[in-house]
Structures are given as C-alpha cells and as structure tokens.
Amino acid sequence: MQNNMQDKKVVEPLNKNLAMVCGTIILVSLVIAGAVLYSNSNKGNNVVINGNTPNNQQPQNQQPTGPVSVSSDDDPVLGDKNAPLTMIEFSDYECPFCKRHFTDVYPQLKKDYIDTGKLKLVFRDFIAVPSHNPLATSQAIAASCAKDQGGDSMYFRYHDAIFTKTISNGNGMAVSELPAIAKSLGLNVSTFQGCLDSNKYKDEVTKDIADASKAGVNGTPSFFVGKSTSNGTINGTIIVGAQPFAAFKVIIDEMLK
Amino acid sequence: MIRLLFGRKFIIPTLVIASLYLITSTYLMNFRLLKMTLLGSFALEYKAKLLVALLGGMWTAMSGFGLVMLIIIAILTGANLTLIFKRVIDIRSFGKLNFFASFGSAFGFIASGCAACGLPILALLGLSSSAIYLPFQGAELSIISFVLLAISFYMMARSELKSKVC
Numbered sequence A: 001m002q003n004n005m006q007d008k009k010v011v012e013p014l015n016k017n018l019a020m021v022c023g024t025i026i027l028v029s030l031v032i033a034g035a036v037l038y039s040n041s042n043k044g045n046n047v048v049i050n051g052n053t054p055n056n057q058q059p060q061n062q063q064p065t066g067p068v069s070v071s072s073d074d075d076p077v078l079g080d081k082n083a084p085l086t087m088i089e090f091s092d093y094e095c096p097f098c099k100r101h102f103t104d105v106y107p108q109l110k111k112d113y114i115d116t117g118k119l120k121l122v123f124r125d126f127i128a129v130p131s132h133n134p135l136a137t138s139q140a141i142a143a144s145c146a147k148d149q150g151g152d153s154m155y156f157r158y159h160d161a162i163f164t165k166t167i168s169n170g171n172g173m174a175v176s177e178l179p180a181i182a183k184s185l186g187l188n189v190s191t192f193q194g195c196l197d198s199n200k201y202k203d204e205v206t207k208d209i210a211d212a213s214k215a216g217v218n219g220t221p222s223f224f225v226g227k228s229t230s231n232g233t234i235n236g237t238i239i240v241g242a243q244p245f246a247a248f249k250v251i252i253d254e255m256l257k
Numbered sequence B: 001m002i003r004l005l006f007g008r009k010f011i012i013p014t015l016v017i018a019s020l021y022l023i024t025s026t027y028l029m030n031f032r033l034l035k036m037t038l039l040g041s042f043a044l045e046y047k048a049k050l051l052v053a054l055l056g057g058m059w060t061a062m063s064g065f066g067l068v069m070l071i072i073i074a075i076l077t078g079a080n081l082t083l084i085f086k087r088v089i090d091i092r093s094f095g096k097l098n099f100f101a102s103f104g105s106a107f108g109f110i111a112s113g114c115a116a117c118g119l120p121i122l123a124l125l126g127l128s129s130s131a132i133y134l135p136f137q138g139a140e141l142s143i144i145s146f147v148l149l150a151i152s153f154y155m156m157a158r159s160e161l162k163s164k165v166c
Helices: A002-044 A096-104 A106-114 A135-165 A177-184 A189-197 A202-214 A245-256 B002-006 B008-028 B031-039 B044-055 B064-090 B099-111 B120-124 B139-162
Strands: A068-071 A085-091 A119-125 A222-227 A233-240
Touching: A068 A222, A085 A233, A085 A245, A096 A106, A096 A135, A106 A119, A106 A245, A119 A135, A119 A202, A135 A177, A135 A189, A135 A202, A177 A189, A222 A245, A233 A245, A233 B031, A245 B044, B008 B031, B008 B044, B008 B064, B031 B044, B064 B139
Parallel strands: A085 A119
Antiparallel strands: A068 A233, A085 A222, A222 A233
C-alpha cells in the first residue's frame, strides 16, 4: 500500500513533466509555423525583400567565410576617390542601428579617415525589415534624387539630414518631409518631387539589395572594408552591426599598414 | 534554498557560464570576420585588439531590451547548466535531461543580439532573415527562451532541494 502511494507520487510529477514538455514543443512549433505563414503572406505585396519580388527571384543569401567581392557600383562616394581603402556600407534609413552608427561612429570615421584621404565611403541600400517599407525605400530614392541635382556631396548632405530627422523603425518621419529636406538644402523642389514620384531610382535600390544579398548581407548596418581598386570592386572584410568605433579603427589601421 | 542559490559552488560556475554565453553571442554577430582574422596570418596583437574591440558591440549593436534579455538568458543558462552538472555529478546515471534547459538555451542563442542586425546563430546558418518575419522581429524568441529557462531553473532547483530530503 505504501509502495503504491510512493509510485503514485513519482508518476504524478513525471506526467506533469511530460505535459509541460509536450506543451513546449507545441508552442515552439506554433511560433515557427507562424513565422513561415507570415513570411508567405508577404509574397503578395510589392515589398522588396532581399531583392526578391514575386516575379524576380534572386539567389539566396550566401555565407562566405573569407573576404567577399563587393562592387561600389555607381553609388555615391564620400571622400577622396583615390583613397587607398574603400568602405562599402549597406544601410537602411529606417534602421535604428544604422542611425546609431550615424550618430556615434560615422562622425569619428569621417574625421579620422575619410577627411584625411585614407578611406572613402560608398553608401548602398539594403532594406532588410519589411516593416521599414515603404518609407525606407522612399528615403533611399529621395537621397538619389538629391544626388541628381548636387552630386555625391549633395547625396551625403541629404543622407545626413534623413538620419538626423528620422526616429527610425519604419515610421520615423512623414514622406511629405522628404521634399521639405530638399528645399532646406537648396534643391529645386519640383524637379526633386518629379524624381521622387516617378520612382526613378527604385531599380537602383532593388539592385543594391540584390548585390547585398549575393555578398551575404543579412542585416543592417553591414560594412565591407577593403583595398580600393580601379573598377570599384573590393575584396572586403565584412563587419556586421553598429559596432563601436574601436572595431573599425583596428581593422582600418591594420589595412592601412 | 538560499544556501543553494547563494553558495560559491553555484554562483561562480553560473557567472562563468553566463559570461561565456554573453561573449559567444556577441562574437557570433561577426563570426565571419572573426574566423577570417583568427585563422589568418595576422599578428597576435591585432587579433587580441579586434577581440576586445568587438566586445563593445554588446552595448552598441543591441537594443536595450535585447541586451537585458541576453543577460537574463545568459544567467539562467548558467544557472541551469550548473544545476544539471551538479545533478550529473550527484546521481551517476541521469536518465532524463531537462528539455526546457536545452530548448531555452538554444532559443536564447537564436534570439540574442540585434534583431535587425542579424541574429547570431541564425546568421551563422544564413537564416537570420527568417526571424524578421516574426511580429516582433525575433524579440519574442527572447521571451520564450526566458520562460523556458525560468521554468527549467525552478524545476531543477526544486528537484535539487527535494533530493536532499529523506
């Protein structure tokens, strides 16, 4: 009788454990299934994700382990075009970590390396988070429209204005503020608006995203640093995330040796 | 219970494991860079400087919520593993490992770090983009991980206490 009671006491916790384990497995399965269903439901939208549109499948992200060949393409360049090193930044104007990089690291990078002619920065777009669109794409297009009127330097003035203004995460500013920024920078607003409304640079943004995906970029900000070449393609070391300035300094100083 | 949780034999291994977990999570974000650097023919000084510099990414490359959850998950992982190791040592044949501990720690690795930057372990597998489709872009994985680890720790601690009673 006493043995039966002890057995019952052992079995009850075992049954409880089993129920909790099963519940856990079910919960995990639901989360994963939910993520898959949610991602499938996005395929009907016009959101560009990693270069994939419904009718234009791009290669899947690769995960290279060594230096990666990345092109500057025709994207805007900040700094001396003959600088020995090139940094290609893949960024999203609505990404809070890209903004953090802009606020905390970019000024120091510009002062120590870009303005001194040691490094040139190439800015390319990569919009990784669907909820950042359509604003993030509009911002990317708007910055390119600014470049139309004032070259690379105007691009980066516009780029600075967006990052200063936005509070990130997909609704950091109103789309209507984009022409206002153009006006404040002395651009022809009607020409700018025409460029923005026509989505003139949408394909350019899509190409940037596709190139980023091919290079193995998974999120933003991502940076490739490498020795400059004549054709603008570098064998870059990838740095992922809003890393502190010290990390960039170590890598750049080593490459400058 | 207090002697169990605040004894040196519990706290020290917990903190050591938690620290390793935190450091590994931070480094996983730049796994490719680190692999190339550590296996490359660079000076030892450069490798050391890079390792130290990338640790700063724990503060800059994660959101406040992400970092807090990572620290909590790291501590809970340490606590769980410490109790598991103690149990393994105390009881020679240990038939059943705690599923919550392994699930919770795995989820913690997956969910730690900057959701937008690429979740570490998923980035390693080339799957970090998938977490972006979750409603909170992977942050909910941190919550699940915390819950699993907390349940596991509670069960392990209770079991540890009961095993001392005749």
